[in-house]
Amino acid sequence: MTATTNLCDNPLLDFSGLPRFDVIAPTDVQPAISKLLEDCRALIARLTADGAATTWNDFAAALADGLEPLSRAWGIVGHLHAVKDVPEWRDAYNRMLPDVSRFYAEVGQNLKLFAGYQAIAASSEYAKLSPARQRIVDNEIRDFRLAGAALPDDLKPRFQAISEELSQLSARFSENLLDATNAFSELVTDEAELAGLPEDARQAAREAAEKEGKSGWKFTLHMPSYMPVMQYADSRRLRAAMYRAYATRAAEFGPGELDNAPLIRQILLLRREEAQLLGYANFAEVSLVPKMAESLPQVLEFLRDLSVKARASAEQDVADLRDFARSELQLEPMEAWDVAYVSEKLLQERYAFSEQEVKQYFTEDNVLAGLFKVVETLFGVRLKADSAPVWHDDVRFFRIETPAGELLGQFYLDLYARDTKRGGAWMDEAIARRRLHHGLTAGDGIQKPVAYLNCNFSRPVGTKDGQARPATFTHDEVITLFHETGHGLHHLLTRVDELGVAGIHGVEWDAVELPSQFMENYCWEWSVVQGMSGHVDTGQPLPRTLFDKMLAARNFLSGMQTLRQIEFSLFDLLLHSDFDPAGERSLLDLLSEVRREVAVLVPPEWHRFPNSFAHIFAGGYAAGYYSYKWAEVLSADCYGAFEEAGNPFDRNTGQHFLNTILSVGGSRPAIENFRAFRGRDPQVDALLRHSGMTAG
Ligand SMILES: [Zn+2]
Structure with missing residues (x-):
């Protein structure tokens, strides 16, 4: 070398x-x-x-x-x-x-x-x-x-000190949470207590115990260990013990040095001071400045309106769970540590189908052909295989052209999991579109965008009739591929000439998931699913009866889950606006108020949710947790335009979406893009409809 x-x-x-x-x-x-x-x-x-x-x-x-x-x-x-x-x-x-x-x-x-x-x-x-x-x-x-650049000189040192202290406090919040998560484990020694648990979860617990030279099965509060217990373990004792440990992590019940409550108080005080130095009333206002949402009252109203509309459906969800828990599982009252277990049992009872069976119908080439056809039909472009130097033999490369053959952009597709690849799925940019300045020219003077689309799907395994069998994907994986392609199209189909606002550059972060979630809708269109499915052995399309079960399961408990997201979002916003960290009213009082307003399931009094709410205390989501629901409303509402046109592939609507949103990137405020497309402000109706929450 x-x-x-x-x-x-x-x-x-x-x-x-x-x-x-x-x-x-x-x-x-x-x-x-x-x-x-x-x-x-x-x-x-x-x-x-x-x-x-x-x-x-x-x-x-x-x-x-x-x-x-x-x-x-x-x-x-x-x-x-x-x-x-x-x-x-x-x-x-x-x-x-x-x-x-x-x-x-x-x-x-x-x-x-x-x-x-x-x-x-x-x-x-x-x-x-x-x-x-x-x-x-x-x-x-x-x-x-x-970032404090416009502050008078005498205030800058204080601002700087606050920023530094805040990053240290956030780091300590995460460390405490991780340490508290690691501090607990449950060693099961009686095999009878494992009843209900899937084999892989038992195996992992067995290995975890063995690693410490112990006999039995060791369970921890990390998701891959915790979730299967909550969903599948028949032992109520085991579920209750694990739930309590999980719900009280980094709280006053454990070692004092791992308690996140004092850090939360300090973080909230400093954020408020920082906001006031910048001339805002509270931190929520600061957080909203670079976002699509226009004001705090607007977001609060959005959340409250959605909570009212989702309420009936959420109450029905909880009633269904309680009924099922009582009549089929003899669990009465249904406790917090029963909810995931009862949900899983009810899901199986109502909509049982095998992910593995569905997976046989989605082969790589069929899915890609189906995806490309959706993109080509909607946006009037052509996708073709192309070649380029790549980092691994797995990687495929494609180009997007106009019907006349003019190059618009290119992308790498790296679909399979590897030991040396980061987990999850993501889109990243290799080259951004822009007009070249200062005498640099290439062809039409436009630098063409290039994207990386990365997934972690399973690679092809086995052979059939001497030929390698193609890779097959679960429906969730197909959705993931459509999602990342949506991000990719936002980057690749931009027509903006200025680097700083081309593609996803400069797009408000509560709007950036719009194109990606929009594309997911096509995975629920029967014509698309039918067209891109073909059984790996028989070539038969996915049976309609199986698809109907998938559709029904898609909206299982969506009302209840919506209210949970709203509860977190409202708590986050109110905590960063209408709350005095030094005042009489405690954080838990505020949380109780929020729950009284929106929750349909109230956790036990000893639950310490804020102490592990890392999104807002250690991540970038402070006064921004609402973004998840916000972007879902936008993407569902945009898809609603196609439903109103009576055709998910309506060419005019597709062109309009391309012209007003996809190609505009960050060159115009997201709300203006949305209004240009929809002719009005966002409405929650389409999301409610897609989630099966429409009343009547
Ligand atoms: Zn995304």
């Missing part, structure tokens, strides 16, 4: 086309990224020197052009780290990660860059800029402001 010593030959520094996955080596990373960081710093110094011009071209465009190579090269490294996580790539990535993170943090805090954008906004040029360019300038100024 030879290290590339000459920077001219470093393939990570070749931006002339697709990433050169055939030749890029871990040893290329350090020299290439160091060089790019140096270039970026030099450029920023030049753009922010005294007397430097602050026009769009000389400042904003030059900065976007200058920073792009680093993000492209580092994107390749990050991608390889995710899909080819062998020690060499992990080391190469981790070695440069601190430098790259530090650089982006510096950019975010660079007051001279902030001043540059402010100068453009204040200049006579601003009014003449395209809406997309204006939006980039506005977004930049907004983000600098929210």
Whole structure:
């Protein structure tokens, strides 16, 4: 193995086309990224020197052009780290990660860059800029402001100290939660107590005990161990013990140093202070500034309205569960630790079908053909196999063209799980669309977008008649593929010329799941499912009776689950607005109030849900948990337009969706995109209908 010593030959520094996955080596990373960081710093110094011009071209465009190579090269490294996580790539990535993170943090805090954008906004040029360019300038100024850049000098140190303390507190919150999760285990020694548990869950518990030299079966509070117990274990004692331990993690009942309550109080106080320094009444207002939702009252009303509409269905769900628990399972009253168990039993009773059976009907090539046909019909494009250097033999590559053969974009499809690949499914960008500036031209002067679509499905196994059997997917996996393709289309079908708001760049995060969830709807259209299914052995399409069971199971307990999500969302928003962390009313009082308003199932009094609500105390979801439901409403409502047209493939509606939402990206506020498509504000009706919650 030879290290590339000459920077001219470093393939990570070749931006002339697709990433050169055939030749890029871990040893290329350090020299290439160091060089790019140096270039970026030099450029920023030049753009922010005294007397430097602050026009769009000389400042904003030059900065976007200058920073792009680093993000492209580092994107390749990050991608390889995710899909080819062998020690060499992990080391190469981790070695440069601190430098790259530090650089982006510096950019975010660079007051001279902030001043540059402010100068453009204040200049006579601003009014003449395209809406997309204006939006980039506005977004930049907004983000600098929210990072404290516009504060008077005497307040900056305090703001900085709060930010640092908040990140430490969030990190400690997660650590406590993890430590508390790890601190509990339940060793079952009587095999009779395992009744009901699936074989793989028993096996895993057996191995966990063996690893500690113990006999019996060890269960923990980690999901793969905890969930099967709650869903399947006939032993009520075991379920109750596990439930209580799970519900009281990182609370006052355990070791004091793992109690998250004092951290929560401190986090809420600091967030409020931070919001007030920035000139807002509370943290919820700050959180909503860069989001699609326009105001706190608007989101609260949205949640409350949805809760009222979902209520009857949710109450029916709970009544069904209680009836079934009493009459079939002799569980009365139904306790909190019975709910998942009873739900699973009722699901089996009502809609029993085998995921494994369904899986035989979705072969890889049929599913891809079905997916491509949906995309082609809806958006008037063509998808074709293409070739490119790839990082693994599994990877396929495709191009999207106009009917006239003009290239729109390309994407990699890496479908199968591997030991060296990060879990889950995700879309990432390799190259973003933009018009090339400063004499760089290629063809029509447009840089074509390229995306990575990554999944973790099972690879083909076995042979039939001497031929390799194709890979087959579960229906959930098919949905995942459609979902990620939706993100991919958002990136690939953009027509925006400006990097900062092309594709998913600059899209509000409570709107970014719109195209992905929209695409999922097609997995529930009989014509699509029928067309893309074909039994791996017989070629027969999926039987309609089986599909009907899948449809019925899709909406099982959806009312109850909706109210649960609303409960979390309302609690999160009120906690960050209408709550004084130093006041008399406790966090648990607030939670009880929220539950009295919306919940249909109230957990035991000793439940300490906030102590493990990591989304809002350790993740990025503070005063943003509502985004899940918000985006679901948007995508369902958009799909509703096709239902109203009487055809899920209606060409005009598809073109309209492409023109107003998909191709516009972040160049216009998401609410305006939505209104342009729907001709009105979002409504929850379609979501309620799709979830089987429509009354009457
Ligand atoms: Zn998504």
